[in-house]
Amino acid sequence: MNETARGGRRRVTLYDVARLAGVSQPTASRVLNGSDRQVSSANRERVLRAARELAYVPNASAQAFVRGSSKMIAFVVGRIDGTYFSSMAAALMREARSAGYWVSIAVTDRQPERELRVVRELRAQRPRAIVFAGSGFIDPTGNEVLADELSGYERAGGKVLLISRTDLPFERISFDNRAGAEGLGQALAGLGYQRALVLGSETPLLGMLHRVEGFSDGFAPGTVEVRQTALSWEGGRDVVERMPPEQLSRFDLVVGVTDEMALGVMAALRVHGRRVPDDIAVAGFNDIRTLRDVSPPLTTVHVPLDLVAEAVVRRAIAGHEEGSGPPIPTHPVLRESTPPHH
Amino acid sequence: MNETARGGRRRVTLYDVARLAGVSQPTASRVLNGSDRQVSSANRERVLRAARELAYVPNASAQAFVRGSSKMIAFVVGRIDGTYFSSMAAALMREARSAGYWVSIAVTDRQPERELRVVRELRAQRPRAIVFAGSGFIDPTGNEVLADELSGYERAGGKVLLISRTDLPFERISFDNRAGAEGLGQALAGLGYQRALVLGSETPLLGMLHRVEGFSDGFAPGTVEVRQTALSWEGGRDVVERMPPEQLSRFDLVVGVTDEMALGVMAALRVHGRRVPDDIAVAGFNDIRTLRDVSPPLTTVHVPLDLVAEAVVRRAIAGHEEGSGPPIPTHPVLRESTPPHH
DNA sequence: ACCGATATGGCAAACGTTTTCCTGCCTTAG
DNA sequence: CTAAGGCAGGAAAACGTTTGCCATATCGGT
Numbered sequence: 016m017n018e019t020a021r022g023g024r025r026r027v028t029l030y031d032v033a034r035l036a037g038v039s040q041p042t043a044s045r046v047l048n049g050s051d052r053q054v055s056s057a058n059r060e061r062v063l064r065a066a067r068e069l070a071y072v073p074n075a076s077a078q079a080f081v082r083g084s085s086k087m088i089a090f091v092v093g094r095i096d097g098t099y100f101s102s103m104a105a106a107l108m109r110e111a112r113s114a115g116y117w118v119s120i121a122v123t124d125r126q127p128e129r130e131l132r133v134v135r136e137l138r139a140q141r142p143r144a145i146v147f148a149g150s151g152f153i154d155p156t157g158n159e160v161l162a163d164e165l166s167g168y169e170r171a172g173g174k175v176l177l178i179s180r181t182d183l184p185f186e187r188i189s190f191d192n193r194a195g196a197e198g199l200g201q202a203l204a205g206l207g208y209q210r211a212l213v214l215g216s217e218t219p220l221l222g223m224l225h226r227v228e229g230f231s232d233g234f235a236p237g238t239v240e241v242r243q244t245a246l247s248w249e250g251g252r253d254v255v256e257r258m259p260p261e262q263l264s265r266f267d268l269v270v271g272v273t274d275e276m277a278l279g280v281m282a283a284l285r286v287h288g289r290r291v292p293d294d295i296a297v298a299g300f301n302d303i304r305t306l307r308d309v310s311p312p313l314t315t316v317h318v319p320l321d322l323v324a325e326a327v328v329r330r331a332i333a334g335h336e337e338g339s340g341p342p343i344p345t346h347p348v349l350r351e352s353t354p355p356h357h
Numbered sequence: 358m359n360e361t362a363r364g365g366r367r368r369v370t371l372y373d374v375a376r377l378a379g380v381s382q383p384t385a386s387r388v389l390n391g392s393d394r395q396v397s398s399a400n401r402e403r404v405l406r407a408a409r410e411l412a413y414v415p416n417a418s419a420q421a422f423v424r425g426s427s428k429m430i431a432f433v434v435g436r437i438d439g440t441y442f443s444s445m446a447a448a449l450m451r452e453a454r455s456a457g458y459w460v461s462i463a464v465t466d467r468q469p470e471r472e473l474r475v476v477r478e479l480r481a482q483r484p485r486a487i488v489f490a491g492s493g494f495i496d497p498t499g500n501e502v503l504a505d506e507l508s509g510y511e512r513a514g515g516k517v518l519l520i521s522r523t524d525l526p527f528e529r530i531s532f533d534n535r536a537g538a539e540g541l542g543q544a545l546a547g548l549g550y551q552r553a554l555v556l557g558s559e560t561p562l563l564g565m566l567h568r569v570e571g572f573s574d575g576f577a578p579g580t581v582e583v584r585q586t587a588l589s590w591e592g593g594r595d596v597v598e599r600m601p602p603e604q605l606s607r608f609d610l611v612v613g614v615t616d617e618m619a620l621g622v623m624a625a626l627r628v629h630g631r632r633v634p635d636d637i638a639v640a641g642f643n644d645i646r647t648l649r650d651v652s653p654p655l656t657t658v659h660v661p662l663d664l665v666a667e668a669v670v671r672r673a674i675a676g677h678e679e680g681s682g683p684p685i686p687t688h689p690v691l692r693e694s695t696p697p698h699h
Numbered sequence: 700a701c702c703g704a705t706a707t708g709g710c711a712a713a714c715g716t717t718t719t720c721c722t723g724c725c726t727t728a729g
Numbered sequence: 730c731t732a733a734g735g736c737a738g739g740a741a742a743a744c745g746t747t748t749g750c751c752a753t754a755t756c757g758g759t
Contacts, residue, residue, distance in 0.1 A: 026513055028715060039739045044717065055737065070509060075481035076427060077715040079418040081744050094447065096646060101443035105436070108464055117478070119461050122450050136459070139417035167412060171368055285652055304438060305647050310627055370745055381709045386747060394748095397707065419745040423714055 027069045036065035047073065079141065084172065086116050088331050089142040091133060093125040093149045097275070098303040103148060103178070106324035114328050116143065127161070134164050144174040144331035147183070158182055174331055178323060181221045188326050188343070192222050193229035195316040195345030199298060200233025202347050203268060203314075207356035208296060210238070211268040214254055214276050217243040226272045226300055240266075244276070251279025255287065263287075267295060267356060274299035274306060274315055281309065281352075296353040311351035318345050369411045378407035389415065421483065426514065428458045430673050431484040433475060435467040435491045439617070440645040445490060445520075448666035456670050458485065469503070476506050486516040486673035489525070500524055516673055520665060523563040530668050530685070534564050535571035537658040537687030541640065542575025544689050545610060545656075549698035550638060552580070554608040556596055556618050559585040568614045568642055582608070586618070593621025597629065605629075609637060609698060616641035616648060616657055623651065623694075638695040653693035660687050 033043035038058050045052045046062040054062075065071075079085035088111050092100045108118045121137060123130040137145055145168065162183055165175045175185040203211070211234055216223035223246065231239045244250040251271050255263065269284075271277035277299030281291055291297050292311060299306075302317040322343050330340075375385035380400050387394045388404040396404075407413075421427040430453050434442045450460045463479060465472040479487055487510065504525055507517045517527040521534075545553070553576055558565035565588070573581045586592040593613050597605065611626075613619035619641030623633055633639050634653060641648075644659040664685050672682075 026715095030715075040715090041717075041740090042738060045738095048717085050717090053737070058738085072477070072480045072509075072513075074422070074483065074715055076418055076421040076483055077744095078481075078717080080416070080422040080714090080746090081716045081718085083744075085418060095450070096440070096444045096447040098438070098440065098443075098647070101440075102438045104462075105438040105464065108437070108462070117461070117463075119459070120446075120450070121459075122447065135414070138414045141416065141418060167414075282652070305440070309651065310624070368745095372745075382745090383710085383747075384708060387708095390747085392747085394708095395706065400708085416745055419714095420747080422716090422744090423746045423748090425714075 026074075027071050029071070029073070032062065032065045032069055032071045035069060036061040038062060047071070048078070084141050084143055087140060087142040088116050088118050088328070089121060089137045089140070089145045090118050091121045091123060091130070091137070091145060091147045093123055095120060095122050098305045099273075099275075099301055100148060102304055103320050103323065106320040107146070107327060110321070110324040110328045111331075114332060116328065116332070127158075131161055131164065134161060134168070138164070138168050138171075138173075141171075142173065144176055144327075146176045146178065146327055146331065147180050148178040149180060176327055176330060178327065179222045186330065188323060188330070188340070190222070190318055190323075191342040191344050192225040193232075195318075195347060196226040196229030196300065197233035199270070199300075199314075199316050199347035200230040200235075202233075202349055203270075203296075203298065203353055204234045206349075206353060208234075208268040208353070209356075210266050211240070211270055212266040213239050213241045214251055214269065214271045214280070215241050215243045216246045216272055217250070218246060220246075223272050230270060239270075246273060246276065248275045248279040248282075251276030252283040253279075255280050255283035260287070263289075263295075268298070268353070269295060270298045270300075272300055274301045274303045274313065277313055277315070278305075278309060281313075292352050292354055296356065298353055302348055314350045314353040315348055316345050317348045319343060368416075369413050371413070371415070373411055374404065374407045374413050377411060378403040380404060389413070390420070426483050426485055429482060429484040430458050430460050430670070431463060431479045431482070431487045432460050433463045433465060433472070433479070433487060433489045435465055437462060437464050440647045441615075441617075441643055442490060444646055445662050445665065448662040449488075449669060452663070452666040452670045453673075456674060458670065458674070469500075473503050473506065476503060476510070480506070480510050480513075480515075483513075484515065486518055486669075488518045488520065488669055488673065489522050490520040491522060518669055518672060520669065521564045528672065530665060530672070530682070532564070532660055532665075533684040533686050534567040535574075537660075537689060538568040538571030538642065539575035541612070541642075541656075541658050541689035542572040542577075544575075544691055545612075545638075545640065545695055546576045548691075548695060550576075550610040550695070551698075552608050553582070553610040553612055555581050555583045556593060556611065556613045556622070557583050557585050558588045558614055559592070560588060562588075565614050572612060588615060588618065590617045590621035590624075593618035594625040595621075597622050597625035602629070605631075605637075610640070610695070611637060612640045612642075614642055616643045616645045616655065619655055619657070620647075620651060623655075634694050634696050638698065640695055644690055656692045656695040657690055658687050659690050661685060 029043050030040055033040045036043060038061065042054055042058055043062045046054050046059050047066060090104060090107055095101055095104065104120055111118045121133045123133055134145065165185065169175055177183055177185055177187045179190060213227055213230055215227045227241055242254050244254045269280050271280055277297050281297050284291055284295060289295055298314040300316045302315045306313045306315065326343065371385050372382055375382045378385060380403065384396060384400055385404045388396050388401050389408060432446060432449055437443055437446065446462055453460045461484065463475045465475055476487065507527065511517055519525055519527055519529045521532060555569055555572055557569040569583055584596050586596045611622050613622055619639050623639050626633055626637060631637055640656040642658045644657045648655045648657065668685065
């Protein structure tokens with residue numbers, strides 16, 4: 016703060032444009048932003064010419080200020096450097112842009128207090144919507160404060176959206192985790208696999224639970240063994256590393272509830288001298304883009320991020336009530352990490 | 358536009374806080390933001406209490422409006438879903454946050470006209486700085502218009518920064534590409550490699566050129582063969598796929614000027630039935646995080662993104678002139694894709 | 700006591716845009 | 730020819746905050 020100094024000549028304002036065009040400020044405003052009021056083509060032309068001549072740049076701060084809401088959609092995320100969330104962010108930005116909005120990304124590092132602070136700061140910006148993505152926390156006390164803050168935001172006219180997060184009482188956009196996982200289970204059973212090890216999430220997240228259940232149902236009820244572990248590359252690796260070899264040999268297939276876990280599994284198997292898929296097959300969930308750099312290509316369940324982004328933007332812009340709508344469909348993608356078996 | 362409607366009660370403003378605290382608006386303002394003016398501790402206390410009681414959220418739009426500049430740093434990037442840029446963005450956001458700023462990411466899809474539009478829209482937001490990352494374009498006409506737009510922005514008090522981009526006449530933050538590549542070349546020569554194929558960038562980017570030159574110098578002047586190709590996974594793959602097997606056999610090492618190219622090379626080699634590193638070694642440049650999922654782990658040159666981010670934020674905030682400063686050092690990281698040879 | 704300096708508080712203006720309402724004009728139907 | 734209605738333009742208020750400036754109170758030194 017202090018001296019705002021930071022030199023520079025006076026900026027070109029709407030008033031300058033209007034004066035040069037020989038019209039009033041409101042008229043210039045109506046031409047240069049998408050107002051619903053009409054302006055005669057003669058005046059319109061003059062305003063546009065004047066704006067071009069003066070290289071007028073509208074002051075978005077002033078616009079947001081007077082309109083009481085910005086063209087911004089806030090995207091709150093645990094991390095941005097993972098492929099999954101950055102792909103989601105990319106899709107969201109694309110979609111938002113085509114609707115005249117823009118996306119601001121906020122990173123919480125998965126720390127509850129950071130999450131709260133981030134929301135407080137975001138509220139100050141009056142975004143059109145605040146969108147949360149990714150697994151939430153378990154500590155209920157922190158969530159209550161957060162929920163209060165978000166309720167305040169909604170009362171002030173904002174919209175809160177949750178993507179695959181279920182620990183807050185707001186409108187959700189969900190994937191059909193169960194159906195996708197079930198399809199994967201059926202497909203792999205059809206390929207001849209019989210003894211599957213499924214790696215679930217040790218933090219109790221509904222979506223991950225559905226993936227485990229769906230897979231079990233599709234594969235063959237009762238024939239899968241489930242281990243809970245961390246929802247990360249390391250989580251997948253650890254399960255394999257800590258498992259006695261003879262126990263591991265009982266399985267012909269390991270399924271991670273996320274691709275990252277499956278990649279960790281593959282890395283650990285490699286260390287243990289097991290070949291994928293000859294000795295044991297591996298599958299994941301999400302279909303993140305990085306997969307193309309792993310060998311063999313990983314079987315997984317595709318989540319159509321474009322559809323997710325589209326739903327987010329539509330609901331963010333829509334009038335208040337829309338309900339939580341149908342889940343986004345997902346579908347299995349079979350690749351070389353799970354060839355036909357037996 | 359149109360009706361702003363979107364229900365909601367009247368918002369709590371600074372005026373409400375001041376009234377409840379029994380002080381004037383300026384006093385409340387001086388307490389609640391970091392002004393340099395002093396406020397008596399009694400009044401300070403009352404204002405803070407009132408703000409808490411009313412759950413006051415400052416209106417960032419209004420602040421940005423009246424201050425004439427926001428706390429935002431704009432980060433303009435070709436794509437965000439690649440690991441390299443998303444890691445850079447993550448580091449930048451971390452650093453900016455600790456300085457009280459926040460980062461807005463804009464994606465251009467590497468299309469010149471999009472780049473121009475993005476800059477126009479960004480100018481409207483009056484960010485403190487606009488930071489470009491990544492390879493620029495070659496078409497000089499598009500660049501002239503862009504440079505004009507950016508000059509206008511700087512004249513209005515903003516700051517333009519370029520990260521590893523050299524096609525615009527603004528302050529740069531550069532890596533010491535040459536030294537890092539030279540170190541890699543020396544190290545690999547020391548491991549016993551003798552015939553290297555280097556994949557450079559077919560688009561003429563200074564940084565990439567330095568990497569090629571640096572590697573050549575370090576490895577052994579005159580003994581490397583260079584191919585130009587696209588700066589992407591596909592670019593790396595294509596070179597290997599299109600090369601006759603007997604020609605490929607002449608090399609004991611392939612070096613990509615980015616990690617993504619190296620990964621493409623590895624994928625193609627695998628398809629051709631060549632084992633890495635037994636038949637041929639591979640190395641890259643950048644040390645992106647995805648590398649841990651590839652096998653064997655890739656030798657590369659580490660670029661300290663934290664230092665980059667720190668430099669960006671420092672210069673973004675700093676008063677006007679700072680000059681382009683010394684390049685950020687990089688250093689080779691030897692991994693299993695390049696074991697000792699012979 | 701007096702003067703200057705320093706600390707603190709408040710008034711009022713300013714920032715650039717949108718929006719409400721009013722006015723005058725033009726069209727059209729009767 | 731007139732009344733009603735629509736259309737385009739403009740004056741002025743409003744948005745919430747910061748800041749320049751002035752007023753007052755306090756303090757320290759002579």
